[in-house]
Amino acid sequence: MTFCEQVCGLEKFLDSYGDGRYKLGCYRQAACDPRKRLLSLTTTTSGSGPGKTNCAKCCSADVCNSNGCGETDPFQQSSKVCYNCDGNLRGDVCRKISFCKTNEMCYIQEGLRQGELFYDSGCIDSHVCVSIHAPVIGRRDLETFYKHVFLKRSDQNLRCCPGHLCNKDYGSLPTQKPGGQHSFPPPTSIVYTHSPHISVCKSGKQCYNDGICQSSTCICPDGIFGDHCEYTDIRGTSFILVFPQTTYPDCQLPQALIGTSQNGVFHKFSFYSHFNTSTQFSPNLFTTDFNKSATMASDGKFLRGVELTFSSKVSLYAMTSCSKSGDRFSEGYMAIPTNFLSTKYIIPLYKLYSATAAYGSLIVIAAIKPNTMINIYKKQNGVTSTYMNIILRPYETYQMSSVNDLSGTLITSTDPIAVVSGHVASYITAGGVNPLMEMVLPTDQWDRVYVIPHIAQRPSKFVRIYSNQSTNVTIHYQDKIESKSILERNFIDFDHSMVSYLNANNDVMVMVFPKGLADSSGDSFMMTVPGINQYLSAYEFAVPSGFNNFISITTLFNAVDGFILDGNPMHHENGSHIFGGTNHYSTFTMPIHSGVHRISHKDNVRFGLWVYGNGPKDGYGYPAGMAFRSNTK
Template structure:
């Protein structure tokens, strides 16, 4: 099968034109929907099932391609070209998992004829850990990123993974280590604040792992790249088991300044990490308790909310906000999951997404202006199923409705009749397992 055809000549890195974007308005405002993506699977601590879920509005031609230099046996299992009617799950060979500190050709390129939404999942074969992420269209990728990980428990690792889109790409990684432990990269030692330079070619990937929290590490490149970060496996509140954490990180050019963080699910608390791109003042508000904070550039602040609370965050400068689900304090439900929270300027007015199967409970959280909440439709119905959380919050002078609902597995559409944009976050739990992902994490 031929390599993906998108190149800089047809404006891959701006808003697509020509046959890849017949409707300019949709291409500019589609958020995480797009027609070309890169998927990576970072190293997991145990054998895992790797899946890619593709959802389109009315069906699409899909091409899945890997490097011509990839082992032919793995390539033949991965590469595909077919028409899907609405959504499809693709199983990916375990050998596509990245190895640390090694240049490999393990990026998976996906190209569709119509706009699509893509998530990937990496789940232990025993079902007790899963990492998932929403993928970012290639047209939204850029050259500057800030990493989010968590402090690894003994024996586990934080992770950074990058993939080049073009040949002769130079990547510079400026490390920020919560513990000033040196990082050994093939015999060369790096300390906090030091820079690792990495040349990569098209299809090439590289995975870095460390026993320290790497949040605030800066990744810059001379050409657009895809960046992922998280942990091979971690527990965050010393309860339950460890879970694989991974997110495709949005470029700093797509980061917002105002956020609403919903609770994760009943009886499960949420840890929120606020990471400054540059020095900033911000306020957070939890049930009327408001606090003003200051962060230096690349610093982070963590706070927790209970399952009956939501949190608003407003900053003078762009910030990254990450939500981490925790294990239940009173049952065996849940375990850590990691989600980049959508900012209020990253909301869309339409989503079509597959809710994964195999979970005891699946939840969707909706953040919409209170004046438009009655225009919201789930699966073309204005009657929301099983509302388990309902609260109004203020962002600036605007009142928002924050609701969480219980939904069943399978295809889900969400839209607003009046065209108002809204945020969407997904979560699911079962014993010692949870997943989470957002409907969009990019400025529109």
């Protein structure tokens, strides 16, 4: 929206194809005649060629050139038109507007971030303004929910008004006084979105995953969410697991952990023997071990890995462990169901402690369809390197290693593949050596906004951000805000302590690498960080034995209370807090015992959840789950 010093104008013209087009803007007062028509009509040019103006008008009221020349005034179609800006500082001019629904009013809200006042404005449900002293907002989607819920709920910082564009200036609107004609009743508890999740569908966009578009709004089934019902949880019934080479292949003990509250049967298919076995699973029978033939011992093509098929949806985690010479070596990852595997990946790794094979970078690829062509565009230590391609048969697994950091390597394929990356062993700052491994997210499952959680007993961590295409990223960490650029298929690192926030203008992938502990009570590991749009409202997850285990949670500041673990209210100590954009987030940790658990929030809030553990000269970590975009092609 443009602010005019004199008058607004509207011209309608026909392009060279005879289609009607419109030009709106500012005009000099002298361009208007007494009947509010524009004078000196001239030939106008559009993207499809020149055209002749056949209607024009001018006017002097706010957004008055929104109708005329045969167009219906959207002010009459919608109950309100409001200024809609996020995070404007004092003195900033809001130049965006929103057309509100019939049950909405305009609002402007004042907040304080890092000592500076800022203002949010837009449309808000009318009952929020007229029914409560401390506004209660149940937002339809995650983005607008985050936009509002963190602000202090008081009549001193949220002001509503009923007119068009009435929320331009915070200071011009009165504050409602308790007990007055327009007073609000006492504050009530915050209300969050419940299923079915509701979100706005934009013109020309459809609703996915059986969502129904009603009045330009996607109404999503339970467990489905997003602007267009494009997200679903990552639980599945079929998984491919592969295990990269470690320091002692003969000692490696691969296993899977099954996160579910259900009982059922799963089938275990060995790539090596082609032998299929059936086993029961339940919350008490939640682990299954594999033969060493499931693990990689060297580079090349092999039939190494397993396929697991379940009778109902589960969360699945792969673990590897080894005890040798008084040392332990463990690591784990969250498995991606086969229906979410894809054809494009960027490899996440970390710098090598030593440029030797003992600490080498690893990439393992598994195919599930015949004659799958794999294209590998290598990067080594941030520099574009060689290209190679291979053909894999069903259940054939390929491992490649390097004494260089392969971060940013691009892998594409003709059919969906499973990709795991890691290190034979890693040593980050202190502690002992430990393998690293993580199942890689496809590039179509990245996000743009992330909160990095606090990790218990790990005061210092490295975070690495990976790009698919060139992007700019803003990072809030350690009381600093920095903006950085990342080139295509590249990465940047930063030190993370208690809580960090980042947002990028293109999708990125984020990994956290906790540093080892000097007293050898915990080694380094590698863990995926899902973005805030990938949070779930409930998780069923599994925790391994043999570690001091913890969970970390990230959520909105006003939602830190109300979590329910295994049917009981959770009790946790104070967490860490951070402002990101116009949002206020919190992160906290708590110990947890091995076994299968379920965690949710009494108000159905979506939140991030990670599982990790420490042991003498050992450590592991993985996200408990996440949302994936699905059925959007």
